[in-house]
Amino acid sequence: MDESSFRQLWRSFATLIREHKDELNELDAAIGDADHGSNMDRGLTKVVDALEASPEGSLRADAKLVGMTLMGTVGGASGALWGSAMLKFAAALPDAPTVSWADFVAALDAFVQALAQRGKATVGDKTMMDVFIPMVDELQTALTAGEPPFDTVRSHAREYSERTYDMVAKRGRAAYLGERSVGHVDPGSRSSALWFEALGAVGP
Amino acid sequence: MSIGLLVVSHSKHLAIGVVELAHALAGDEVALMAVGPEADSPTDGLGVNASMVVEALKGFVDVDEIGVIGDVGSSFLAASAAIELAEVEDRVRIIDAPMVEGAIACAMAVSMGASLNDVVAAGENAWEVRKLGT
Numbered sequence: 001m002d003e004s005s006f007r008q009l010w011r012s013f014a015t016l017i018r019e020h021k022d023e024l025n026e027l028d029a030a031i032g033d034a035d036h037g038s039n040m041d042r043g044l045t046k047v048v049d050a051l052e053a054s055p056e057g058s059l060r061a062d063a064k065l066v067g068m069t070l071m072g073t074v075g076g077a078s079g080a081l082w083g084s085a086m087l088k089f090a091a092a093l094p095d096a097p098t099v100s101w102a103d104f105v106a107a108l109d110a111f112v113q114a115l116a117q118r119g120k121a122t123v124g125d126k127t128m129m130d131v132f133i134p135m136v137d138e139l140q141t142a143l144t145a146g147e148p149p150f151d152t153v154r155s156h157a158r159e160y161s162e163r164t165y166d167m168v169a170k171r172g173r174a175a176y177l178g179e180r181s182v183g184h185v186d187p188g189s190r191s192s193a194l195w196f197e198a199l200g201a202v203g204p
Numbered sequence: 205m206s207i208g209l210l211v212v213s214h215s216k217h218l219a220i221g222v223v224e225l226a227h228a229l230a231g232d233e234v235a236l237m238a239v240g241p242e243a244d245s246p247t248d249g250l251g252v253n254a255s256m257v258v259e260a261l262k263g264f265v266d267v268d269e270i271g272v273i274g275d276v277g278s279s280f281l282a283a284s285a286a287i288e289l290a291e292v293e294d295r296v297r298i299i300d301a302p303m304v305e306g307a308i309a310c311a312m313a314v315s316m317g318a319s320l321n322d323v324v325a326a327g328e329n330a331w332e333v334r335k336l337g338t
Contacts, residue, residue: 075251080281083254172277
């Protein structure tokens with residue numbers, strides 16, 4: 001992946017979040033405080049501006065900028081989780097304008113490890129982990145098998161997000177709802193699926 | 205070793221109220237600081253974020269060690285991200301306690317000269333104290 005694709009990924013993600021802002025707010029209204037779409041939209045608008053204004057040459061610097069911007073502008077769990085995981089992702093990326101797909105996926109694994117460490121959630125807890133864990137697993141498996149990874153996995157993120165519909169929330173505010181959280185897609189899993197959709201658009 | 209307590213809430217008003225109450229019950233000399241979003245914060249007044257906690261940790265200069273108390277889950281996420289970001293893991297602890305009762309218990313422990321370990325234990329023990337007897 002080169003730097004222009006990396007920056008395109010964040011522009012695409014910002015656009016997708018904006019297009020789905022109302023949907024994300026509505027999902028959040030069911031089990032949270034109805035601001036996930038607005039919250040992510042505000043943060044990603046700032047991310048796009050920040051990347052635009054920053055010098056090119058380092059994926060690590062770009063990813064760090066994304067993390068710091070999200071941490072500073074997105075409130076609540078999403079800002080802390082996306083922000084701190086992006087900083088780990090940044091540390092795993094080269095201080096250079098290109099990265100192999102294998103190394104990119106390895107950095108994504110560091111992202112997921114950081115999410116797990118920070119949020120203490122795993123598959124089945126009705127969170128963004130229900131998308132990130134299986135998606136990164138699939139990317140790693142496909143890469144190991146020598147397949148073009150993004151062909152096989154690009155459409156799966158939405159399915160993983162939909163699976164949260166039947167789950168009982170175990171983490172975050174929705175956990176206070178217990179069984180009543182069943183019957184709603186987790187908004188964090190939905191926005192995470194949009195990130196993979198954006199990644200699919202720039203992947204090989 | 206002087207110990208300070210950081211109260212992190214989704215509402216700055218709530219955090220300030222907890223600090224007031226803890227000061228009233230444990231004494232004004234206990235170092236307490238309130239952190240929360242304000243109307244003009246970059247999150248648009250919605251929720252606390254790690255940057256706010258980083259600022260507070262940096263501003264808390266007159267104490268050696270800091271215990272962090274918060275309200276609901278994402279305050280803890282913001283706090284743990286901030287502690288890592290500010291690289292102060294060696295002198296800052298997050299305390300798993302109910303915010304109001306825990307802040308009071310921790311502030312009283314601080315006022316009695318307890319170690320940070322004992323302050324943490326006092327906060328955690330606040331979960332066990334029933335309000336209508338056992």
